[in-house]
Amino acid sequence: MQTTDKSAVDSQLFRQYQPGFGLPGAYYHDADVYAAEMERIWRPGWLFAGHTCEVAEPGDYFTFFMDTDPIVVIRDDERQVRAFHNVCTHRGTMLFQQREGRVGRAVVCPYHQWTFARHGDLLACRGMHEGVNKSELGLRPVAVETVAGMIFVSLANSPSDFAPAREVFASAGPHNFEGAKVAKALEYEIRANWKIVWENNRECYHCDANHPQYVKANFDTADAEQDSPEKRQAIAEVVAQHEARWAAAGVAVTHTKGGLARFPDPDNDIWFSASRTVQVDGYESESMDGRRVAPLLGKFTDPDVGVLRMRALPNFWNHTSCDHSVTTRLLPAGQRMTRARVIWLVDRQAREGADYQLEKLLPFWQLTSEQDWHLCEMVQRGVDSTAYSPGPLSKLWEYNVQAFIDWYLSKMSAI
């Protein structure tokens, strides 16, 4: 039997780690490390699954794999969002076999027609002998929390309290994701460890050279190297200029300087965060030219609401402009593979071709994402080298990479 030698993972590797530097290479390719991550981070954690508008009506469902675990999210008869292990409780058949769809009032396993309610109960199992206890054979549930149109699930038996995250993500409320629809979703297989994807996400040190369209729109790369009074003043002016209008819209600027907001916070075990930031002058939306690319989304009448940014470890980030919202969901598929789904939301009433064009909606984040995936794959090839030795992290630019590593190591050693 192959088992994870936890103590070996903990002691041997952990001793190699040097604060201020990247993780030792084995963290990115060792099978036992990966197995430990599934047990300590991914299965216990709260994972973004999708948007509530992806399961708008009773019976709507979507599926995904968390590592080797097939999961289904479905809206039940009472319009409640549920999640289950997508595994028939009889012989183990994967019950829902499509990426997404809608089922009638009951879900019938294609193998032996065991029939489950949309809230998971086993309704019928014709052909079974007397004495089979149907009440014990419902679909195995997965914990679900929804907040502001976002669905989070946890595979843990006793998940951690979601309330603090709920409070933070409620800031997306005015954008009304519940009233949105998926304009487009792209699925990627990134040939890189999931931590490489996060380490890429957690700094904009790489942005100037790699994301020309992205750095034109925001202040992520401003002022990071040194807190020059001039730059700080320039941002303050932009902030001041918008503050009043935002306040009228009921939202507040929460990140008022250049560089990335601090995230995560390993000392306080904060794995979720949201901040609203200004864009550069002339940008109303995260688009190639800063113009809006869809009708206003949510309750706003003034487009001047900046950009709401949210993230949650280990698998979610989102950027929401006044007119559209872009979500990235990560899922691990082995040490050297991460699946990403990038989802573009627009108002449900908006008509493709008339009210928005995909060729204007997609490029900003499609380019940024694909530029990043390529970088991540090149990092994987390098850290796979037996000669790889972690380098120093920039205290000016990579403080969030350090925070991510600290958070990660605290989770890995927590058990």
Add this chain to the structure above:
Amino acid sequence: MQTTDKSAVDSQLFRQYQPGFGLPGAYYHDADVYAAEMERIWRPGWLFAGHTCEVAEPGDYFTFFMDTDPIVVIRDDERQVRAFHNVCTHRGTMLFQQREGRVGRAVVCPYHQWTFARHGDLLACRGMHEGVNKSELGLRPVAVETVAGMIFVSLANSPSDFAPAREVFASAGPHNFEGAKVAKALEYEIRANWKIVWENNRECYHCDANHPQYVKANFDTADAEQDSPEKRQAIAEVVAQHEARWAAAGVAVTHTKGGLARFPDPDNDIWFSASRTVQVDGYESESMDGRRVAPLLGKFTDPDVGVLRMRALPNFWNHTSCDHSVTTRLLPAGQRMTRARVIWLVDRQAREGADYQLEKLLPFWQLTSEQDWHLCEMVQRGVDSTAYSPGPLSKLWEYNVQAFIDWYLSKMSAI
């Protein structure tokens, strides 16, 4: 060195098994379990290799892989069917490199031209030094038994007695597979563990919804849920109606009720069986409409001979109608892969296009097979889940799945 930790496989997993339920998930994907199965079940067992008509003439051969072991079956100069490890005894070259073919009086290794007789002896090894003992360097033999046109092999050094199986499979004699030919063979890579394929085969609980063409033809799904006197009576009438004609043809009805014949029999270590069953009224052959799809096969003059069904663990089943015979051969190729070869036999004299059409011959079993392979692949994805927990087996429908599991576990713990 990677070794199979037998005691771990035995104790840890076995303790998880609960009678009346499916096997724990690890049995379907753990590498050590798979290695143990090769050692305890596949290499010691008798494996169906092919039909004697596939090697009709001296020098005819076919090859296959049992896991990583290349095997060749060949008819020798004395018309005897032989089997060998398809590995040159010099440097290990795979000797026969095609799926099938015919060799002249000697087999020449393409690498260094070591030359072997069709009965395996090393005839020549020009270029070797004095003192090389050719008599020790013949091809390494694999045990072979043939019965009624079927070839079984065993990779064991001391295979178990084949005589009881021979006695049972002799019931295929009147169908004269020796006088048949392969009308068509299809090869499949099923992305599922071999046991999932067997568990699928050992019940018709899934047939009504998945195999419409199959259940129209037979009584496999009749009367299984409850022994209703009415159904039993209906079958008895069909049986009575055919009995006399079958007796005239020299065959007997051996399965005279609905549902599947009991197989295997773990208590008596019975891994082989044959039974002759009636079809529903109007069916003369296992075809889409019940009509014959080829000239009569074998010694029969009356098409009314029902269907002979044979099976042997771990890798063979066959359904033989009056006019054609369909064989399925399984071979494992890793924990999550099973190769299947489905072979259609018709009378050797029958001419394709004139005496039979493939579009009428194939669909019944091609559909049934492919429907099953898809189900098996969906089960594999489910049992790979860390959340998979075996469900109860129906005592009405899945008694043979239970018997298979019992047989399997007895083999796995036998060493």
Add this chain to the structure above:
Amino acid sequence: MQTTDKSAVDSQLFRQYQPGFGLPGAYYHDADVYAAEMERIWRPGWLFAGHTCEVAEPGDYFTFFMDTDPIVVIRDDERQVRAFHNVCTHRGTMLFQQREGRVGRAVVCPYHQWTFARHGDLLACRGMHEGVNKSELGLRPVAVETVAGMIFVSLANSPSDFAPAREVFASAGPHNFEGAKVAKALEYEIRANWKIVWENNRECYHCDANHPQYVKANFDTADAEQDSPEKRQAIAEVVAQHEARWAAAGVAVTHTKGGLARFPDPDNDIWFSASRTVQVDGYESESMDGRRVAPLLGKFTDPDVGVLRMRALPNFWNHTSCDHSVTTRLLPAGQRMTRARVIWLVDRQAREGADYQLEKLLPFWQLTSEQDWHLCEMVQRGVDSTAYSPGPLSKLWEYNVQAFIDWYLSKMSAI
């Protein structure tokens, strides 16, 4: 953590080895054996990387993978050939991402623009905090030696002395590889263990049947089975006929009999060798018809210089005629995969189409190589069998296979 259990590899497998026979099967597919080979043979050894003419100008580079280690070879500003681990010292990005190319005076990492000199020093790392010591963050060097236009590298921290190999390979000097160019290079993925490729290379027992074009050109298969006085005389006559002209050209015949020169020499740890041999009458070059296929290469004015053959374990061999040179470089990529690059050199001034035609230059070694790769793949499939048992090696033909195995086992047990 997955670690190589060295003592297990050493003791368990080694005890199975029987002198005079091939290696036990596990040596060709066991993951721990492969890991030990990387540590004991490939990383400590001197590996042929490429020709100096592949990096003719400062900034020219080429890359390759030694197992999972990306390596780059580059000519620096002082025209010195350097090699580095192709891994950025910051976050581990694979720095050079193409097979070959030319960089300007500095190499800029695409991720965060750390900038390295072509001799490896870190020149700039804008964005890092104060106190980062650039002098410690240069590219990690790989030892390089060049001799007669050939580049060898070693991943060892303290490589073995290259001087003896340099002395031997200096015999290629007159052929002036420095003044050559790559006319063509072909890359292969051979689905076979690297040792199978060497064992194929180390005997011409297989040549008569598999390499018709090759055996027409030389005496490799002459006289091997028995030292017949007639054959010996025939070769002596050819040698005598050429000796004087070669002497005038400043080269000497060093292999004056049929069969392969003895290599390697495990007793004296000789992993490199060179010999000059005659071709059969009428052959001036290793080409399909023996005619020259390119202008003279090097300092020669008389085409009658025989064929210089060089080899170095674990990854290099070369055959050089008067007009062109063919190099084979091996690189391991897992237990069952070897990458080969075959490189044809001609004089740098020669113009394709005018002075040489690829369709005349390539076939002799392209055919020979591809014939061998197929044989190697068939051997891999055979030695993967659990039934594989090593056969005896011919003392007449396979003395060099025995020498290779002896050398290999001495390396494997040396630590």
